[in-house]
Amino acid sequence: MDSEWVIDAQGLEKSYGSGASRFDALKGVSVQIAPGETVAIVGKSGSGKSTLMHLLALLDEPDRGTLQVAGNDAKSLSKRAVNELRNKEFGFVFQQFFLTPNVSVLDNVILPLKIAGTGGKERRRRGMEVLEQLELADKAGNKATTLSGGQKQRVVIGRALVNAPRVIFADEPTGNLDTATGAVVEDILFDLNRSQGITLVIVTHDEELAARCDRQIYIRDGLVVSRTASTHTGAHALSTADALTAGGAA
Amino acid sequence: MRTKDLVTTAISNTFRSKLRTTLTVLAIFVGAFTLTLTNAVGAGVSQYVDAQVGALGSPDVFIITQASDATAAGDGPVEYDASSSASVSSNQGPPGTTTKALTDTDLATIGDTAGIESVDPIRSVQPDYIEYDSGIPYEFSINATSAVTTADLTAGAQLDGGASEAQLVLPDTFVTPLGFASADDAVGASVSIGITDILGETHVVDATVVGVSLESLLAAGAGANDALIAELADAQSGGIDTAVTSYGVAVAHFDTALSADAVTALKADLATAGYTASTIEDQLGAVQTVINGIVGVLNAFAVIALIAAAFGIINTLLMSVQERTREIGLMKAMGMSGGKVYTLFSLEAIVIGFLGSAIGAGVAIALGSALSAVLSQGLLAGLPGLNILVFEPASVAFVIGLVMLIAFLSGTLPAQRAAKQNPIESLRYE
Numbered sequence: 142m143d144s145e146w147v148i149d150a151q152g153l154e155k156s157y158g159s160g161a162s163r164f165d166a167l168k169g170v171s172v173q174i175a176p177g178e179t180v181a182i183v184g185k186s187g188s189g190k191s192t193l194m195h196l197l198a199l200l201d202e203p204d205r206g207t208l209q210v211a212g213n214d215a216k217s218l219s220k221r222a223v224n225e226l227r228n229k230e231f232g233f234v235f236q237q238f239f240l241t242p243n244v245s246v247l248d249n250v251i252l253p254l255k256i257a258g259t260g261g262k263e264r265r266r267r268g269m270e271v272l273e274q275l276e277l278a279d280k281a282g283n284k285a286t287t288l289s290g291g292q293k294q295r296v297v298i299g300r301a302l303v304n305a306p307r308v309i310f311a312d313e314p315t316g317n318l319d320t321a322t323g324a325v326v327e328d329i330l331f332d333l334n335r336s337q338g339i340t341l342v343i344v345t346h347d348e349e350l351a352a353r354c355d356r357q358i359y360i361r362d363g364l365v366v367s368r369t370a371s372t373h374t375g376a377h378a379l380s381t382a383d384a385l386t387a388g389g390a391a
Numbered sequence: 392m393r394t395k396d397l398v399t400t401a402i403s404n405t406f407r408s409k410l411r412t413t414l415t416v417l418a419i420f421v422g423a424f425t426l427t428l429t430n431a432v433g434a435g436v437s438q439y440v441d442a443q444v445g446a447l448g449s450p451d452v453f454i455i456t457q458a459s460d461a462t463a464a465g466d467g468p469v470e471y472d473a474s475s476s477a478s479v480s481s482n483q484g485p486p487g488t489t490t491k492a493l494t495d496t497d498l499a500t501i502g503d504t505a506g507i508e509s510v511d512p513i514r515s516v517q518p519d520y521i522e523y524d525s526g527i528p529y530e531f532s533i534n535a536t537s538a539v540t541t542a543d544l545t546a547g548a549q550l551d552g553g554a555s556e557a558q559l560v561l562p563d564t565f566v567t568p569l570g571f572a573s574a575d576d577a578v579g580a581s582v583s584i585g586i587t588d589i590l591g592e593t594h595v596v597d598a599t600v601v602g603v604s605l606e607s608l609l610a611a612g613a614g615a616n617d618a619l620i621a622e623l624a625d626a627q628s629g630g631i632d633t634a635v636t637s638y639g640v641a642v643a644h645f646d647t648a649l650s651a652d653a654v655t656a657l658k659a660d661l662a663t664a665g666y667t668a669s670t671i672e673d674q675l676g677a678v679q680t681v682i683n684g685i686v687g688v689l690n691a692f693a694v695i696a697l698i699a700a701a702f703g704i705i706n707t708l709l710m711s712v713q714e715r716t717r718e719i720g721l722m723k724a725m726g727m728s729g730g731k732v733y734t735l736f737s738l739e740a741i742v743i744g745f746l747g748s749a750i751g752a753g754v755a756i757a758l759g760s761a762l763s764a765v766l767s768q769g770l771l772a773g774l775p776g777l778n779i780l781v782f783e784p785a786s787v788a789f790v791i792g793l794v795m796l797i798a799f800l801s802g803t804l805p806a807q808r809a810a811k812q813n814p815i816e817s818l819r820y821e
């Protein structure tokens with residue numbers, strides 16, 4: 142992977158609806174993410190965190206602003222190339238689990254590989270490897286609905302991981318979990334970042350989780366703000382956030 | 392996604408909502424079942440008619456009548472003309488139909504037409520009974536056109552038109568009553584035919600059985616060659632020259648070497664001369680047209696059932712798309728193209744269509760074959776050789792293919808919906 146691999150977003154704007162019901166969810170957000178970095182997108186509910194993550198992950202298109210992914214302008218990429226990028230280079234952990242019920246844990250995990258067109262044998266091998274890594278190998282044949290919340294979230298991480306992505310986008314990965322289980326899931330994610338160099342973009346309102354990231358981007362009402370303007374946390378988070386978001390704010 | 396994965400995923404998705412799939416499949420089942428059966432009836436009847444045509448069809452024979460004088464209602468009465476108005480009842484057309492008679496002059500004209508080799512009037516004879524070896528006599532009739540047709544034989548040989556010996560082809564129902572051990576046993580035997588002349592006196596004519604035939608739907612009675620018919624006609628007339636110079640029907644042989652076009656041209660020539668010429672195939676073709684018409688109507692009902700089922704498929708798949716909004720969103724988020732999503736749902740529709748039609752056709756074949764066997768022993772025993780339901784692999788495959796096509800078309804709308812879904816909207820969907 143070349144050092145060019147970055148997400149470079151400038152002046153992203155996104156609004157929903159039109160006329161009187163028009164709502165500006167993002168009002169000009171600039172974000173840069175370097176390879177191998179862990180970045181937290183922090184903000185209150187409704188501040189536009191998920192919206193921003195969706196734009197960065199090419200799941201949605203901004204109304205205004207430019208977005209470069211690995212040196213390519215997102216607008217210039219064909220639909221097919223965007224699909225390919227999301228399938229091969231990105232892993233997703235959404236705000237909800239989105240596991241397919243009545244389908245086995247293994248089948249849930251290998252969904253991205255199936256979409257990619259990987260052969261059945263290879264899919265199984267990769268899927269089991271990931272499940273072992275997440276200590277879920279014994280649950281491979283179980284239906285997804287029979288798992289506990291923490292186990293489900295690990296399956297979701299397994300699914301994000303199975304295609305060996307360069308970036309994992311995680312939207313509130315611990316939001317549905319109790320503190321202890323949440324900590325386990327966090328450890329797994331940061332471990333992946335350390336051992337495999339996977340870039341992490343974590344959306345959260347949990348200050349402690351944000352503090353574990355290399356860098357925090359604070360969002361308020363669709364704008365990037367400095368840490369002090371959003372909430373207050375420990376001195377560690379404060380210094381990194383101020384240092385790194387200064388250039389990004391519009 | 393690989394094609395194989397798409398197919399297996401579609402199949403397993405179909406079985407996810409078992410009750411809903413079952414009900415939809417049932418609706419298709421009804422249509423496919425009906426369509427398979429009606430097609431089988433059509434095939435069974437046409438196969439039977441074909442066999443009859445094959446058995447009866449002398450390819451070089453025209454059956455000739457005067458062009459029909461049926462007057463259109465409203466034309467008023469037709470003026471009598473002594474030279475042409477003599478009508479005879481004939482067995483051409485519905486019972487009670489009369490056609491203008493053919494006279495000896497007509498026969499000469501027909502015989503002179505280029506392409507016609509010979510022309511003979513058909514003389515009908517009404518024998519009273521048949522008996523063998525002075526046993527019990529049985530009522531008996533002779534098919535007037537049998538001399539020019541080919542019987543569906545179970546034993547022996549066809550009639551020899553040129554033979555001077557009086558020959559008979561016996562319907563197989565007579566074999567046992569007359570006292571023969573088997574059909575083969577009857578062949579070669581000499582039987583006696585009783586006939587009453589116009590003066591009320593009974594004559595007995597002897598004939599040799601040359602063959603035994605299956606009873607036919609279209610040509611009832613025994614077959615007799617020209618020699619036997621002539622002998623019976625003579626006996627019937629009681630030696631009195633009744634000067635029968637008008638006949639309902641004549642049989643004309645034409646050159647077998649003529650092409651189909653030349654035969655058509657010949658028919659046209661005869662038509663301009665005022666005669667209706669039809670081959671046996673033409674006549675049976677009319678029967679087949681009626682049957683095809685009936686089968687067509689039945690098929691139309693089956694197709695209506697299938698169209699109703701198509702709405703069932705649309706509904707099922709729309710519900711399925713709705714239910715799986717998040718799953719579709721997730722797959723699209725993970726890079727599945729809209730085209731593949733479309734294919735996936737279309738395949739699900741096709742799988743449902745295949746299930747319904749394959750089960751429908753399968754059950755129709757199983758039930759139909761059993762029914763056909765029972766019927767041919769019971770209700771339809773009077774029509775030997777008739778298999779009322781014939782399941783042709785090609786037509787069964789066509790029904791399954793048609794249903795799958797209907798299912799695919801029904802799946803387009805839901806599949807399009809699924810393919811167009813915005814992943815973000817879908818993932819937000821509660």
Ligand SMILES: Nc1ncnc2c1ncn2[C@@H]1O[C@H](COP(=O)(O)OP(=O)(O)OP(=O)(O)O)[C@@H](O)[C@H]1O
Nearest residue numbers: 157158164166184185186187188189190191192193
């Ligand atoms: N499809 C939509 N139509 C209209 N408004 C929308 C739509 N999606 C998001 N919004 C609005 O945009 C704003 C930002 O939404 P977003 O989901 O990004 O918030 P968030 O920061 O992720 O919040 P949370 O922490 O609760 O997940 C919200 O006010 C939301 O109501």
Ligand SMILES: [Mg+2]
Nearest residue numbers: 190191236312
């Ligand atoms: Mg959110």
